Amino acid sequence: MSTARFPSPTRPITNEGPFRALLLENIHPSAEEMLAAEGFQVERLSAALKPEELAERLKGVHLLGIRSKTTVPASALVNAEELLAIGAFCIGTNQVDLVNANTHGIPVFNAPFSNTRSVAEMVLAEVIVLTRQLFDRSREVHAGQWRKVATGSREVRGKTLGIIGYGHIGSQLGVMAEALGMRVQYYDVMTKLPLGNAQSVPTLDELLATSDFITLHVPATPSTHMMIGADQLARMRKGACLINASRGTVVDIGALSRALRSKHLGGAAVDVYPEEPESNSDGFVTELQGLPNVVLTPHIGGSTEEAQAAIGKEVATSLLKYFKAGATTGAVNFPQVEAPLIPGTHRILNVHRNIPGVLRDINRIVSDLNANIHAQVLSTDANIGYLVMDLDQDVSRPVCDAIAGLQTDIKTRIVS
Numbered sequence: 272m273s274t275a276r277f278p279s280p281t282r283p284i285t286n287e288g289p290f291r292a293l294l295l296e297n298i299h300p301s302a303e304e305m306l307a308a309e310g311f312q313v314e315r316l317s318a319a320l321k322p323e324e325l326a327e328r329l330k331g332v333h334l335l336g337i338r339s340k341t342t343v344p345a346s347a348l349v350n351a352e353e354l355l356a357i358g359a360f361c362i363g364t365n366q367v368d369l370v371n372a373n374t375h376g377i378p379v380f381n382a383p384f385s386n387t388r389s390v391a392e393m394v395l396a397e398v399i400v401l402t403r404q405l406f407d408r409s410r411e412v413h414a415g416q417w418r419k420v421a422t423g424s425r426e427v428r429g430k431t432l433g434i435i436g437y438g439h440i441g442s443q444l445g446v447m448a449e450a451l452g453m454r455v456q457y458y459d460v461m462t463k464l465p466l467g468n469a470q471s472v473p474t475l476d477e478l479l480a481t482s483d484f485i486t487l488h489v490p491a492t493p494s495t496h497m498m499i500g501a502d503q504l505a506r507m508r509k510g511a512c513l514i515n516a517s518r519g520t521v522v523d524i525g526a527l528s529r530a531l532r533s534k535h536l537g538g539a540a541v542d543v544y545p546e547e548p549e550s551n552s553d554g555f556v557t558e559l560q561g562l563p564n565v566v567l568t569p570h571i572g573g574s575t576e577e578a579q580a581a582i583g584k585e586v587a588t589s590l591l592k593y594f595k596a597g598a599t600t601g602a603v604n605f606p607q608v609e610a611p612l613i614p615g616t617h618r619i620l621n622v623h624r625n626i627p628g629v630l631r632d633i634n635r636i637v638s639d640l641n642a643n644i645h646a647q648v649l650s651t652d653a654n655i656g657y658l659v660m661d662l663d664q665d666v667s668r669p670v671c672d673a674i675a676g677l678q679t680d681i682k683t684r685i686v687s
C-alpha cells in the first residue's frame with residue numbers, strides 16, 4: 272500500500288487561457304521564444320527563488336522552468352493549483368521533490384544529454400590543466416613572476432583516467448580521453464557497454480587505487496552522497512588529481528581540502544559545491560580557495576552557448592508537447608504516454624490515485640453523458656494513474672467536472 276501524500280482534488284483546468292510560464296535562473300531565451308509563440312505569458316528571472324518565494328510566485332503559473340539552483344520541495348507547491356509541469360533546463364533533477372510532484376499530477380521534464388559534450392570537454396581540459404599546473408603558472412606570470420619549471424608537470428599520454436559513473440558524460444569523456452592516448456577505466460553500479468578500449472573495474476576502491484585522475488559523473492542520490500570522503504581520498508595514488516563536475520553532495524570538501532593540503536593529492540578541479548549561490552551577484556566561500564593547483568569553477572560544466580540553446584529548445588518542446596497533447600515521454604517522474612491527437616475528437620487528461628476502480632468510475636461518467644470514447648490510454652506507476660482520453664462528442668467540460676468530483680482525482684485538464 273502506497274504511503275504517498277496526495278493533494279485534495281481541485282477544479283479542472285480548462286483550455287482557455289491566459290496561460291503563464293515562470294522561467295528562473297537565466298534559462299536560454301530560446302525557451303521563452305517558443306513558449307511565447309504558443310501564447311504563453313512568460314516571466315523570465317535571472318536568479319533562483321527560495322522555496323517560500325517560489326510558493327508565492329507559483330500562484331496562477333502553469334509551467335515552471337528551473338535549472339540546478341532552484342529547489343522545489345513540497346512546500347514550494349502549496350499554492351501551485353494551476354501548475355501543469357516543471358521543466359528542469361539541465362540534466363540533474365535532484366533539486367525537485369519528484370515524488371511530491373508526481374502525486375500532485377505534475378510531470379518533470381529535463382534535457383538528459385544536451386550539455387553532455389560541454390561537460391566532457393571541460394573535464395578533459397581540466398585533466399591537462401591539472402597535470403601541467405597551467406593555472407598556477409598563468410597566475411604567476413600575471414603577477415610578473417617567471418617560474419619556468421618542469422617538476423611535477425607531466426603529459427597525459429599513457430596516464431590512467433578513472434571515471435566514476437559511466438553514463439552519458441562519463442562514456443563520452445572516455446572516448447575523448449582515449450584520443451589523447453590515455454588509458455580509460457570506469458566504475459559503475461550498472462553493467463555498461465565499454466566504448467573504445469575502456470575497461471570496467473569491479474570496485475570503487477580498485478578504481479581509486481589504480482588511476483592518475485579520478486573524475487565523477489554520478490547523479491545526486493543516497494548512494495552517491497559523500498561517496499568520496501577521507502577514506503576514498505586516502506586510497507587514491509599519491510599525486511593523483513580529483514575532478515568533480517557532478518554534484519556537490521558527492522565529495523566531502525573538508526576531506527578533499529585536507530588531502531590537498533597534505534600533498535597526498537596533486538590537484539583538483541571542482542565545479543559543484545554542497546552550497547551554491549543563487550545568483551551571480553552573491554559572494555562565495557569554500558575552504559578550497561587559495562590552494563595550489565586547484566581549479567574552481569562556478570558550476571559551468573554545462574554552460575556553453577551550444578548547450579544552453581539546445582536545452583532551451585529541448586525542454587520547451589517537452590513542456591509544449593505536454594501542454595498541447597498530454598505527452599509525457601521523457602518525464603522523469605511520471606507514467607509515460609504519448610498518443611497522437613485525432614482530428615475531430617476532444618481530449619481530456621486525468622491524473623488519479625492508482626487504486627482499483629478509477630477507470631470504471633470515469634467510464635461510467637462518460638457513458639452517463641451518452642458520449643463515446645474514441646481512444647483511451649492509461650499508464651500507471653506506484654502512486655498514480657495517468658489517463659489520456661479522446662471523446663467523439665464535445666462534452667469535455669461536464670466530464671471533467673464530474674471526474675474532478677471523484678475522491679480519487681488529482682488533476683484533470685481539458686486539452687481540446
Ligand SMILES: NC(=O)c1ccc[n+]([C@@H]2O[C@H](COP(=O)([O-])OP(=O)(O)OC[C@H]3O[C@@H](n4cnc5c(N)ncnc54)[C@H](O)[C@@H]3O)[C@@H](O)[C@H]2O)c1
Nearest residue numbers: 362363436437438439440459460488489490516517572573
Ligand atoms: N557540472 C555541470 O554543469 C553538470 C552538467 C551536466 C550534468 N551534471 C551532473 O552529472 C551527472 C551525470 O550526468 P550523466 O548525463 O552522465 O548521467 P547518466 O545518468 O547518463 O550517468 C550516470 C551514471 O552514474 C551511474 N551511477 C549511479 N549511481 C552510482 C554509484 N553509486 N556508483 C557508481 N556509478 C553510479 C549510473 O549507473 C550511470 O551510468 C548528472 O546527474 C548531473 O548531476 C553536471
Ligand SMILES: O=C(O)CC[C@@H](O)C(=O)O
Nearest residue numbers: 338339340361362363573
Ligand atoms: O545549468 C545548470 O544549472 C545545471 C547544469 C548541470 O548541473 C545539469 O544538471 O545539467
